[in-house]
Each structure stands twice: as structure tokens, then as C-alpha cells.
Amino acid sequence: FSKTLIYEYAVDRVKNHLSYKIGKAIINADTFFKRMILPLKVSSIILTHKMDRFIFKAICRANPALKLPAIDGYADFYKALQLKKTNTYKLGQFFLKNPWRLYLGLGYKKDYEKRV
Numbered sequence: 001f002s003k004t005l006i007y008e009y010a011v012d013r014v015k016n017h018l019s020y021k022i023g024k025a026i027i028n029a030d031t032f033f034k035r036m037i038l039p040l041k042v043s044s045i046i047l048t049h050k051m052d053r054f055i056f057k058a059i060c061r062a063n064p065a066l067k068l069p070a071i072d073g074y075a076d077f078y079k080a081l082q083l084k085k086t087n088t089y090k091l092g093q094f095f096l097k098n099p100w101r102l103y104l105g106l107g108y109k110k111d112y113e114k115r116v
Contacts, residue, residue, distance in 0.1 A: 008074060008075050008076055009074065009076070010071050010074035010075075010076045010077050010079065010080035011076055011079050011080050011083055013068070013071055013074075013080065014071075014080045014083045014084055014089070015083070017089070017092075018045070018046065018049045018092065018096065019089050019090075019092030019093045019095075019096060020083070020088060020089050020092055021045050021049065021092065022042055022045055022046075022091075022092040022095050022096065023087070023088040023089055023090070023091035023092030023093075023095070024088050024092070025038065025041050025042060025045060026038065026042075026091055026092070026095060027087075027088055027091065029041075042095075
């Protein structure tokens with residue numbers, strides 16, 4: 001019997017990153033109405049993400065055994081790295097670095113495509 005644990009679900013942890021959530025919301029805004037409510041959707045995602053992190057940190061302070069291991073200890077670590085290289089994740093990162101570019105419409109997609 002081996003004492004080493006093989007963790008799974010690294011892909012789910014990456015999908016729970018703020019960059020991925022925002023990138024997915026931007027990509028899913030394909031209609032005019034969805035684009036109009038995108039600022040509200042993004043602010044809602046950010047607030048929910050911060051609240052979830054605050055609650056998780058409080059739980060981990062109360063019970064340190066619940067703290068998640070490093071992501072490189074998971075069995076599907078390489079799939080998670082591939083997910084970080086997708087356009088969804090990169091678009092979310094670009095938005096977090098330049099949030100006003102989306103709202104002001106200053107060549108957001110062109111600038112993003114040059115960097116990717």
C-alpha cells in the first residue's frame with residue numbers, strides 16, 4: 001500500500017481561476033445584448049470570485065488539512081498547462097491587465113490578437 005496520493009482535477013482548478021472565468025464570459029458574449037451586459041457580468045464574476053476565495057481562506061485557517069496541494073502534484077497537471085495556453089485563459093489574463101480596453105472599445109481584439 002503506497003502512502004503517496006495522486007490528486008486529480010487540476011483542470012477544474014484552472015477553470016476556477018479568475019482569468020479563465022472572465023475569458024469564458026467574454027467569449028460567450030456573442031450577441032449584442034450579451035455584450036451590453038458584459039460589464040455587469042464581469043463585475044459579478046470578480047465579486048463572486050473574491051468572496052469564494054475569502055471563504056475558502058477562512059475555512060483553511062480553521063482547518064489547515066483542507067488546504068489544496070500545489071497544482072504540479074496532480075495527475076492531470078499537463079492538461080491543466082494546456083488549458084492555461086488556450087485563448088479563453090489568455091483573453092481573461094489580457095482583460096485583467098487592461099480592463100478599460102474592453103469598455104472603451106480601444107482595439108481590444110486587435111491588441112489581443114497581436115499578443116497571442
